[in-house]
Amino acid sequence: MTLETIRKNGIVQAALGLLTGIAFGFLLQKAGVTDYDVIIGQLLLTDFTVVKVMLAAVLVGMIGVFALKSAGIARLHCRSGSIGSTVVGGLIFGAGFALLGYCPGTAAGAVGTGALDALAGVVGIAIGAGIFARLYPVLNSTIMHRGAFPADTVPELLGVRPVYVATCVAVMILTLFWLFQVWGI
Amino acid sequence: MIEWFTMASWSPYLAGAGIGVLIWTVFVLSDHPLGCSTGFLKTAGMVEAGLSGGKAKEMSYYRKFVPGIDWYWLLIIGIVIGAFLSSYLSGIFAVVAVPSFFAAVVGPDAVFRFAVALVGGILVGLGARWAGGCTSGHGISGTLQLSFASWVAAACFFISGILVAGLLFGFRFL
Numbered sequence: 001m002t003l004e005t006i007r008k009n010g011i012v013q014a015a016l017g018l019l020t021g022i023a024f025g026f027l028l029q030k031a032g033v034t035d036y037d038v039i040i041g042q043l044l045l046t047d048f049t050v051v052k053v054m055l056a057a058v059l060v061g062m063i064g065v066f067a068l069k070s071a072g073i074a075r076l077h078c079r080s081g082s083i084g085s086t087v088v089g090g091l092i093f094g095a096g097f098a099l100l101g102y103c104p105g106t107a108a109g110a111v112g113t114g115a116l117d118a119l120a121g122v123v124g125i126a127i128g129a130g131i132f133a134r135l136y137p138v139l140n141s142t143i144m145h146r147g148a149f150p151a152d153t154v155p156e157l158l159g160v161r162p163v164y165v166a167t168c169v170a171v172m173i174l175t176l177f178w179l180f181q182v183w184g185i
Numbered sequence: 186m187i188e189w190f191t192m193a194s195w196s197p198y199l200a201g202a203g204i205g206v207l208i209w210t211v212f213v214l215s216d217h218p219l220g221c222s223t224g225f226l227k228t229a230g231m232v233e234a235g236l237s238g239g240k241a242k243e244m245s246y247y248r249k250f251v252p253g254i255d256w257y258w259l260l261i262i263g264i265v266i267g268a269f270l271s272s273y274l275s276g277i278f279a280v281v282a283v284p285s286f287f288a289a290v291v292g293p294d295a296v297f298r299f300a301v302a303l304v305g306g307i308l309v310g311l312g313a314r315w316a317g318g319c320t321s322g323h324g325i326s327g328t329l330q331l332s333f334a335s336w337v338a339a340a341c342f343f344i345s346g347i348l349v350a351g352l353l354f355g356f357r358f359l
Binding site for chain 2: 013014017019033034041043044075094107126
């Protein structure tokens, strides 16, 4: 099977979605981020587990994805954004994040660990996504395209090659990890 | 080797790196980022379609994100299974209604906690679709591609989350 047939085959993709989810859920639980107390601790800035997990994933993921792109076996999928969609939606998400104490992925993981409040949360997330689908025609023609971002990627925005930006991001993440060690957090 | 699977937790750096490697496989084998909110949207779409006799599929947003059992939907089912396996194997699976921090600070009333979680969940689902992704789609998959919108979204998630959590529970880091 070539890569193209794997990507186009619905059954194979369904199986891959399930397997990816099992691995992701396993890793989220082992990382500790399916725990409400850990996530709220991050938002209260008393526990930095969530940031450590996310930045480690970004560091490793970034290096691999750009290497795979150079090798011609992966493509980037960056979408455009705007103040009206990215910022407004992001701020609404953050408020919900603090109330729920989970995000969509970790809420599903928390359900797997037996957290009943996360079950209420996942029902809410589906309802919220459904509300957005209903509001989409109105939002799309009014607010969502307001203040469109000038570029899709940070390298385009800065006018420098992606490899330089990726190197800077990697150095910043590693510096932050070193500071976490120094500060004992 | 087996004790790795039964450990209660791993270093967050190691588990995070594992998520990074997992994302490589998604880019290669499925040619799209790893995002979680789409699966919830598919659930909403399938429920709406079921209730409306299929009419909901005509809605413009469901034409963009066609409801059905696919990669995104099964990802969420997989996460539940994976987290269950991990917690069960390490002997920490437990049915809990109110998380300990919430019980200590707000109170042990399960109904109240469920109501807060439901409202929070609605805002999370609405905000994630509005912003075009969640903590995984924007926060990890998008930022690692150096997507500008994803960096802005991740900043907004945490600025708003830190502010609202501080207003709810007090700014404890001060």
